[in-house]
Amino acid sequence: MADSSNQRDVAEALNDQELRSFLKRCCLFAVPLLLACGPPLALLALSGEAFRNIDPVLESAIRSETGLIGFAWNEQNYPYMKYTGLMLQPRREVLALGSSRVLQFRRDMFRCSFWNAGYTIQTADDFRQFLQLVPEDRQPRLLLLALDQWMFNSDWIASNGSRSADNWTKNPSVNLQQGLKLLPDVISDTLRGRINPAVLLADRSDAPFGLNAWQNRKGFRADGSFDYGRQLEQRLSGDPECPDFGFATSLRRVQEGRERFRYGDVPDPSALQEIAALLGECSRRRMHVIAFLPPFADVVAEAMRQSGRHAYFERLPEALRSIFAGTGHELHDFSTMSACGSSDAEAIDGFHAGETATQRMLVRMLQANSRLRECCNGAEPGTALHPQPTAGQPKK
DSSP states (O other): OHHHHHHHHHHHHHHHHHHHHHHHHHHHHHHHHHHHHHHHHHHHHHHTSSSSOHHHHHHHHHHHTOOEEOOSSOTTHHHHHHHHHHHHSSOOSEEEEESGGGTTOOGGGOSSOEEEEESOOSSHHHHHHHHHTSOGGGOOSEEEEEOOGGGGOHHHHHHHOOOOTHHHHSOGGGOHHHHHHTHHHHHHHHHTTOOOGGGGGSOOSSOEESHHHHHHOOEEOTTSOEEOTHHHHHHHHTOTTSTTGGGHHHHHHHHHTOGGGOOOSSOOHHHHHHHHHHHHHHHHTTOEEEEEEOOBOHHHHHHHHHHSSOHHHHHHHHHHHHHHTTSSOEEEEOOBTGGGTOOGGGEEETTEEOHHHHHHHHHHHHHTTOGGGGGSOOOOTTOOSSOOOOOOOOOO
């Protein structure tokens, strides 16, 4: 019996020794990982890119009307941020709603209360889903809608699918797993010199939150509109590093039928029906719709026409006019920069109008007797309400 007990003691001692040895090896293996991951984790947390709750930042920005919120990787925070921002405020009389192409509308353009809920919508189905989450005491009187042309492209719709209410109501900024998924991108971009951690030590008056706000002064203002920051400076100076320089990226996508420039012959019938249902619901909820087709750079729109494979783009305005007819709601066609009374010199890129061009759109709406007149000061034909520097065509 004694021998058996001694054998067990020896076995347990050996097991303990092996366990300690294994743990030591694990620690030695983990040290390089911790050293490698520590700085990126710190960068994500300090910049506000991840591991920090956006709610108090958003509340502070709205309350103080200061702060710039811009994420380099965590853009899935934006739909939640825009919906929550709307809920944090008293009822806004004018609500801008759509994708990134509505983001240049700003509070200063209106005499009425305003919130820009852009960057929340991908397909036509999203409009009603978003508005159904807005209680009656928060619903706007005037609804400014950007109807992106690709929302009526069947291929685009199929590739994006439908989204649940969680897209707008669930806070993704506190998702630890999502933050950890960013580590490979942070490490890769840092090694390539795309990130300058020193910017986090700068004394900034714009209270940046998120790496894009810190590094590029690019992000959302307190009214929900978007400041292009460094990108706009690059465009004005003709910097070839500017995104979509010379509209080259957009033109290549048109040629290849990729992303937002997918081929299509006719506007998607289900998307058109969804817009009709949206107008009916807005009428029942006594919200007046001012919808518009946002502009492409003229050179990009011409490339789509010349391709012969984007016919839905040319057929869409008439299809929408038939839906809006008799509803009392408004539709404005600004499919090209020239249709805004503008030029490609005032485009941010191939499918985003700059702020000056956006002001020109607004003036043209007012000249067409839009109900936005109730919330805007008058303007002389062809003038902008609040002139801004031109987002120029990059120099050749």
